[in-house]
Amino acid sequence: MRAVTLDRDEQHAFARSALALRYDPTDAEAPAAITDSQLLVPRRVEDRRDDLWTVFDRVPENLMKGGLHGRSRSGRAMSTRPIPGTDQNVKLNRALWMLAPAMRQMKA
Numbered sequence: 001m002r003a004v005t006l007d008r009d010e011q012h013a014f015a016r017s018a019l020a021l022r023y024d025p026t027d028a029e030a031p032a033a034i035t036d037s038q039l040l041v042p043r044r045v046e047d048r049r050d051d052l053w054t055v056f057d058r059v060p061e062n063l064m065k066g067g068l069h070g071r072s073r074s075g076r077a078m079s080t081r082p083i084p085g086t087d088q089n090v091k092l093n094r095a096l097w098m099l100a101p102a103m104r105q106m107k108a
Contacts, residue, residue, distance in 0.1 A: 001053035001100060004107045011055050014103060015039040018059045021095045022083075033070035033078055039063060052107075056100045064089060 015036035023032035
């Protein structure tokens with residue numbers, strides 16, 4: 001996956017997919033308070049690469065650790081919470097592990 005470089009649009013597509021996995025896009029009551037762009041922001045200098053592996057590492061880390069600032073549906077400032085349960089972490093990771101090879105195949 002390190003040999004596969006994702007352009008900006010592909011990175012955003014991956015991050016949007018991760019948001020849809022974490023926050024139900026059909027739930028008008030609880031829309032995602034954060035954007036796909038926020039999921040792509042690296043937390044470390046080493047994570048500033050555009051390969052699939054690094055994007056794959058960056059996106060779930062930002063989702064799972066929380067601390068991203070956004071606005072609630074009512075407009076109130078808020079920050080995301082970390083994903084507390086192992087079950088939710090495993091479920092999200094499994095789904096992203098299925099998405100990453102699909103991205104790699106698209107690029108091949």
